[in-house]
Amino acid sequence: MGVGAAAGFAGWKWVTTRPEGGDLGQPLRRTLEFNEKLAKSYFNETRVAPTFPREMAREPRLTGEEGLPAGFDPLTWRLEVVGAGDARTVTLEDIKRLPRVNMTTEHKCIEGWSEIVNWTGARLSDFAAAYKLGTRDGTSPDVRDRPRDLVRYVGLETPDGGYYVGMDMPSALHPQTLLCYEMGGRPLSMEHGAPLRLVTTVKYGLKSIKRIGRITFTDERPRDFWAEQGYDWYAGL
Ligand SMILES: Nc1nc2c(c(=O)[nH]1)N[C@H]1C(S)=C(S)[C@@H](COP(=O)(O)O)O[C@H]1N2
Numbered sequence: 347m348g349v350g351a352a353a354g355f356a357g358w359k360w361v362t363t364r365p366e367g368g369d370l371g372q373p374l375r376r377t378l379e380f381n382e383k384l385a386k387s388y389f390n391e392t393r394v395a396p397t398f399p400r401e402m403a404r405e406p407r408l409t410g411e412e413g414l415p416a417g418f419d420p421l422t423w424r425l426e427v428v429g430a431g432d433a434r435t436v437t438l439e440d441i442k443r444l445p446r447v448n449m450t451t452e453h454k455c456i457e458g459w460s461e462i463v464n465w466t467g468a469r470l471s472d473f474a475a476a477y478k479l480g481t482r483d484g485t486s487p488d489v490r491d492r493p494r495d496l497v498r499y500v501g502l503e504t505p506d507g508g509y510y511v512g513m514d515m516p517s518a519l520h521p522q523t524l525l526c527y528e529m530g531g532r533p534l535s536m537e538h539g540a541p542l543r544l545v546t547t548v549k550y551g552l553k554s555i556k557r558i559g560r561i562t563f564t565d566e567r568p569r570d571f572w573a574e575q576g577y578d579w580y581a582g583l
């Protein structure tokens with residue numbers, strides 16, 4: 347352990363003293379690109395992350411307040427949906443009518459902490475199926491049998507556009523990717539993303555956008571807040 351830690355530290359020093367490529371040290375940049383390939387090759391839509399007994403769940407520490415200005419009213423909130431057909435809006439009640447999924451999973455921040463959290467919400471895949479989103483021809487998505495019909499990405503942003511994430515479609519339709527409205531059995535608090543946030547086990551926490559205002563199904567790779575700061579766009583686990 348000690349040797350490993352020392353080597354890790356030496357490695358870290360080496361990484362941080364290399365010439366820059368963009369905002370990141372060159373070796374770090376290469377590692378991120380390698381991780382992206384690795385994550386993609388490992389990923390398939392049926393690989394499910396471990397779940398934990400509910401008693402192990404905690405409230406995760408608050409991280410990231412981008413796109414969460416004060417003065418927001420969750421009661422007048424609507425989710426704007428942009429897909430194959432016309433744009434439309436959906437209410438929280440509409441989302442709560444979809445099958446309710448409860449999961450206790452690990453929430454992992456790229457900054458190095460993780461927490462086991464209990465989440466409740468609707469699968470993004472059920473949402474897409476119910477509203478016929480995510481395919482070019484306006485039918486319900488079917489990852490397994492008709493993967494070619496799917497559009498390539500989902501983009502999500504806060505109502506003010508201050509935080510935004512992009513996700514590949516297979517990850518968006520993963521069974522543990524939820525449009526989440528409760529944490530620990532209670533409605534989401536404002537800081538954790540009320541009234542609706544994303545939660546996914548297949549990405550680092552930075553993709554789990556709080557306070558979703560707009561969701562777009564698209565073939566164009568959506569912009570992504572942290573990717574613009576130099577993190578790997580895919581951010582897969
Ligand atoms: N709107 C918004 N969502 C966000 C962020 C943010 O800054 N703004 N930060 C992300 C990051 S980096 C993490 S780790 C998780 C943390 O979620 P939590 O604050 O509920 O623990 O939210 C993600 N979602």
Ligand SMILES: [Mo]
Pocket residue numbers: 409410454455456457551552
């Ligand atoms: Mo994070």
